[in-house]
Amino acid sequence: MTTWSTDSELYFATARELRTRFDNRELSSVEATRAMLDRIESLEPDLNSFITVTPERAIKQARLADQRLRGAGQEPTALTGVPVMVKDNFSTEGVETTAASKILKGYIPPYDGTAVQLLKEAGAVILGKGNLDEFAMGSSNENSAYGPVHNPWDTDRVPGGSSGGPGAAVAAGECFVGFGSDTGGSIRQPAALCGVVGMKPTYGLVSRYGLLAFGSSLDQIGPMTRSVADCADALNVISSHDHRDSTSVPAPFADFGQDLESGISGMNIGVPKEYLVDGIEPGVRSAFEASLKTLEDLGANVTETSLPLTDHALAVYYIIAPSEASANLSRYDGVKYGLGSTDSRTSAEATETARGKGFGEEVKRRIFLGTYALSAGYYDAYYKKAQRVRTLIRREFTDAFLKFDVLVTPTSPSVAFKIGDKMDDPFKMYMNDVCTIPVNIAGLPSISIPGGMSEGLPVGLQFIGPQFGDTAVIQAAAAYERATGWHLEHPLI
């Protein structure tokens, strides 16, 4: 039996707290895993954050973790025995991987992606696969062939997207750490809307091998956690140099938690004014202003700055990401895996039919957009132009980081919105990512942490660092978290 005074103390514990309980023999990984599986069973009808739960595998991994924690075999890691979730666009050997698309229903990968392999080697307990917007395309988790995810703070609202499943699961205490992917904000925006920590590391720190590709020059895997320290620990586990991903950068890497306790006295923090967009909600704005005051009180030099090209980032992103997606998703041809059409007259017709039936509305829209931008006659005006502006956006950031250690912005212009509210206007939905997209365009590290509340819903605060400045954003986030304790707020679920 556990010595936890209440169940909710276990559900909302951090991974570090859980590991301490393991080390003190107050709780075993099998017990923690069983508690999570029970919790999942009772909450899933309301949340739908999992597409697949794998209880037998989880218990088996937990048993092995318990042996390791008691000294058998390899040295335990920060995640040994810790129940986690991976988003369903991570390839998992022997476990259905759908990317929330009908076109991949029934697909059982014959291999693990690198991040999953590293989690297994670290002794993490994988509870199952997280819901998402189909192929990670969306900002609300409403574009899932397996139904929308509901925000645990208010189940009439979206959890954000595309990593809505991991975001909701971490917020609701269905797992201790979630792993998502972030192409234009898909980790940070749901982290903000669900009131958890979410980090997109510098592009190239985490191997993309086995991550179902969306926008290859933008995609990056990262952790979603209930504390900044857990985020650093999880990043230490999943970052690697991998010969199977030619864009993965050479190791060794720093300990991403090395500056968790360093504080931010004397740190130069820039506030790019363009991120306080016109449509920003008053509650988000006032929470952000209070956060700036906190950073100043902690001894940081907080200064307004300007990144004028921010206004063009959305257009650059919605040309480059769909262009890359249109090429990446050409592999879903109904021949090798997933939905096929075996009664078509010709091979071409079979492919057109499978793709027409298998892809959802948003995925089709982005493939059409990308195909158009790459097509003869439009390539220079759209794709090439966007790539050139991408260079200018990178330069603007590089110049800013000559003056500042990190930048700070709101993560999202709004708190969680009602399910169905933005589904009729794609461009309005795209505006959700206006504060997160520039980071992916420039390949920078960025973290969203709980940064206040507005009308009972969480507000996210985003730190952005220079390329390979991952420890600096973690340092700033940890200092803010210690000072405010917003990460201790949990939904009543």
Add this chain to the structure above:
Amino acid sequence: MDPLTPEDVEHIAQLAYIKLSDEESEKMRIQLTNILGQFQALAAVDTEGVEPTGHTTDANTVMRRDEPHPPLDRELVLQNAPDSDGEFVRVRPVLE
């Protein structure tokens, strides 16, 4: 910019190998026109002489060692194919 025509949408559908219903095509035409319209502001950014960025980690071309590795298990791979025959994936006729 001029609105896309139904022929434009049909052309993209062919390039993308995606069959749309008539209703889907018309909705796509209107939405793409709207989204592309929002992108026109990019034309005003001066990019004269600016090199395009493809990737942000200026990584050089990486060569791996030419060493054999065990391939994926054929049976497991073929289990995922909608149609297969022995050790082959089967497709519909390529030529009519």
